[in-house]
Amino acid sequence: MTTVPTAPRLKRVPPGVWVVLAWSASTVYAILSAVGPHVVGWSPGRFSLWDLLALSGIATVIGGMLLQRRPIVAHTLIVGGAIGGALCLNSTVIAFTQFTDVAVALIFIAGSRPRRTSLTVLGLTLAVLTAYFVARKLASWPVVFSTQTAVALAAVVMWFVGDATRQAREHERDVGAHAMAQAAMTERLRIARELHDMIAHTVGVIALQAGAASMLIDAEPGKAREAVRAIESTSRETLSGLRRMLVSLRNQDSDSQGSAPMPALDDIERLAEATTAAGVRVGVEWHGARRALPPDIGLAGFRIVQESVTNVVRHAGAEECRVAVTFSAASVAIEVTDDGTGGNGNAAASPTGGYGLVGIQERVTLLGGAFEAGPRLGGGFRVAATLPLPADARMEGN
Template sequence: MSATSPAPLRTRVTPGGWAALAWLAGLLFTVLLRLRLPGQEEADVLAGVLFLRWDGLTALGLATALALRGSALLDRRPTAALGHLLAAAVLCSTPLGVTAIPLAQYLAVDVALYTIAARRPTKEAERAVLLAAGVVLGHLAVRFLAGWTAGTTTALAVFSTAGAVWLLGRAARQTRLHAEETRARAAGQAVTAERLRIAREMHDTIAHSIGIVALQAGAARLVIDKRPELARDALDEIEAASRETLAGLRRMLGALRDAEGSGTAGGPAPAEPPGLAALDRLAETTGAAGVRVTVRRVGAPRHLPPDVDLSAFRVLQESVTNVVRHSGADRCTVTVDHRDPGVLALTVENPRAAPGRRRAPAAGGSGYGLVGMRERVGLLHGEFTAGPRPGGGFRVTAHLPVPPGDAPA
């Protein structure tokens, strides 16, 4: 559980922002080419007749306004934004006195093409690249038909960049979709593994309870004639254990049903599954791994159903393990709150890692511990949250409903 770091600049700037920057940078480059800069005898490109006239400057201004408007629309209406940017590129070529759409004025269109190809469905992306290519070819065709000089080489360069960025965008989309599919599959496998683990632990809990019932029943049979009061006590114990086990079994029925038929065989489990009573031992073991765990118990400890007790321990165990593996922090705090009679509140939080402290290796962790914890809490109809703390570090909280002690099964 690690603190979040600021997002890189390329993700903080919107695609519309990049398109606007591309247009302004291209416009600045185009203007500088037509000016005699220090150290030059003359400008690299001869300025067109209209370049410094009022009508030429007006056309440049209108083209820039169209481009900025298209950039603003790119996040919400990408196809309309592409149309604005293409119109700006064509309009800008007139006052520059060039024979084709300049590559510098097409950079913003390339940004829009990449965005559409990377984010939009296939049909919309194909229509976008056809529209962009059609405008370039149409501009050339108009000049040919009018008998004007046409910059075929420049148009081919513009056409090539459009195709390249479109292909890059489609590749980025496929990569993202594959990554999302992989994450969803891995999360599903983590949920299934957690449910199987819960089912095995529930099996051990039920076996333990049935053993107690068998022992009490045998004792009651032996003393029912001579000491009926002892037999009555034994029957009371049998009734309490049976009701508690049945209630826990019903709460875990979803996990047992979903894991049914998987055929996964677990290794030998302990005869008595751990619970919150093992929390101090967990803190001691974690301290030996280099992370000091402070355990705070709020309210008077109480008897918990076995499934709630076990799930609470597993959530705390996984959270502390995440601190050791991923946070880089040297301490964490575990809080167990018993004050609400109907809810057991659990909190695990760690501060921001100290500068220079290296994280411990993941030790083969799946990386989906939060998914398993959320699934375990959800099966008990509880609430689970995990995320960064306001002052840095990470916090995990879980609220597990605790059924009333005298509630019928």
């Protein structure tokens, strides 16, 4: 079971809590810094300054609770709380400290909401600051223009910070989605290659065996039975391979007890025997010091031989096929040749052919190797591939 990583503790704190904490800290700082709550040129009527401060705190708390669901309404309440606190503690200016909670809310909204919403919130913030300044001017109350301008510019900067965070998050999400799509496409291509290589060879062998059984069923029923047995054996082996592939796809995290290892280059002897029994003789030659290969290279080598032999069986019209595997210190070379009709009959070499040689070329390219395929001068067809070995496999061969 895949476990979801736990977010850091600070990220688990809701943004509304940070807003309330910012308002509380800035208010406490302002109270401790001031001689006492006072208002210049303004009287709260029958409400005391502490009542107004309490209402400002309540508005900030409610705004923090609504921040994630109703950002515009929440920000309006948070700005109102900041203005109320400024009126109570320092009516001449809305200082930076008294605007900290607004800055926190603005960063969160700009970083998590669409730009249209965040611009609306920014416009609301600047409008409130402007209205506060104009109202005090009209009432002939003292104001500090430079400080109010700096606070407004700080709000704009906070919006840019939050918007940049949102864009970076969206870019990261897009890159992740693209990478996942690419990985899924690569996996689909890999599965398609495996299924094609596995089934195409089996169907070719079965077709040959079925044709032989049909011709011999009356004249030589014993050989016909052997052909039918070969069809049964080949079919069971292919079904077993398909079952292993499906189990691997369904549960790639665990090792299934019934699963068998994927075929490797050493298994081409068995492949040659099955193809020879189907009517096309396959001779295998080994050159150089044979040694264990990495699983991906071993599987690729087996599939290259399998697909090449399948093309010979289905399209070349040949009676014999030769497979040569050459080990060197830095690579393993595979060559499959036949004496059939070559490019004139090999579907893989024709413009309208299937995906056989295309799949081989993809495998070789993914492993950084070289690939050649084409008719032979003396007749027939030739497929050659060279797969480079990693450093550890090369050292083993030296």
